[in-house]
Amino acid sequence: MSGLAKNPSLAVGGAIVAILIVAALFGPEIAHRDPLAIDLASALAAPSLAHPFGCDALGRDVFARVMWGARLSLGVSTSVVFLSLIVGGLIGGASALAGGRVDNLVMRAVDIVLAFPGILLAIAMAAILGPGLIDLVIALTAMGWTGFARLVRGEVLSLREREYVHAANALGARPSRVLIRHLLPAVAGPVAVQATFGIGGIIGAEAALSFLGLGALPPTPSWGNMLDAGREFLLIAPHLTTAPGVAIGVAILGFNLLGDGLAALAGRSG
């Protein structure tokens, strides 16, 4: 396998993302401590064997909280990207297939939403909906779907004119068959690349919203609200900001590298 050596982004990014997934799935069991258990005796304790990432102001184990935070962060970001993909893909695909006036109207609407800065849209939505995980997912999806709508529309518009699609149409294939057998597989590649970058972006946006107090609310551990809580103790307990900060950075780095790698892979094969 010389492929991985030629594409280090894919290898490193893939490895980081794999570790993140393991952390999200099994981390809470590996940490085997209650992320909410308060132990004032070890408040602000520095990292030690018993508490590898130390303890926060209430003596809660930071390692356990980072692991639960990984579950929340990955859970929220994959749900948001999945929902954005469905909503954006359906709207973009339908718009392209409908064509003409409908397409024009839909794309103007998408342009207006795109003219609105994404994180601001999410902040405004979260402000109105109130904090909470479901509301957080809705607010972030409101920001995420437009990119997919544009991408899928563009892909479908160009694929529709390919010869093999014309051939399928000429052979009398039903539109649904053309869509499922011929268009979807061809769209999958670019969509996978954008979805990978999208997860990284949403991890950052989720952390920012939770940091601002508009996402996951304490005591639920999320990387963003851990960072916010740790800021008070910058000088005496820097590990409180370092642990979630590095987690966010590594997670975003992992998905960015994986996206770069997938894009290079798609570029070579297609």
Added chain:
Amino acid sequence: MIRYLIRRMLALIPVALGVATLTFALIHLVPGDPVVAMLGDTAAPADLAGMRHQLGLDRPLAVQYATFIAGLAHGDLGESISYRQPVARLIAERFPATLELAGAGLLVAVLIAFPLGFIAGANPGSAGDVGAMGFAILGISVPHIYLGPLLMILFSLDLRWFPLTGRGGLAHLVLPAVTLGTALAAIIARMLRQSLIAVRASDYMRTALSKGLSPTAALLRHGLRNALTSVVTLLGLQLGGLLTGALIVEMIFSWPGLGRMLIAAISARDYPLVEGCVLTFALSYVVVNMTTDFVYAMVDPRVSLK
């Protein structure tokens, strides 16, 4: 040129109207009653009705929308509930601080990105390239909300070079600006490197080299200008992000700008102020993007102004 400028400004109107409509829809159509949110679940129905009347929320939606747009047309954004002052005045007071921060962030981004991108692009594969691009990938990945506290620990608490928070002289501006500009610097440096590498293979570069220019001089004199067009495009796409990034950086450094006022307004349930801040952010984003198109056309003469 002037005709082009006027056309672009006219094109701004429908987009601005759309953005205003979306802002209105966000505040008024998203489920959740702002009045209940403001006064709490246990408020007496009479109080709720009174507040609703005061805010004009008891009128039909179409009337509220018309009032909102009409007010907007002459700069009236209503009155803030928590400050008891016109929203437009509050925004006019805070917005310069946000612009100052965003401008400084842009300056930092450019100052870091150009040397890095040039070193990397001039000698791809060299140690300088690997180092610069390593920095770039780190810069893209480190979120503001971590970089900010990190810089605070290092340069404010440990080294005591810069003040921790607040707005004042130049010293106050450095850490927030670096926090805001680093990610953008990384993105621009990567783009500049790519364009320079592409430019190096072109015929005019070979001509410049064959007439005896040193590789660095040729790249500086002929390559950089041609690489600039793609950098300016990217810069424009990212400038809006600088504004929203400022929103978060303001929270980290207690910077008294529009973003901090927006977040405070959200927790105070001051909906007229939330609406005004969101609208101002969104409209500046639109204006910045339009301006970029224009600058792009000036940098690259091949782009027709028609």
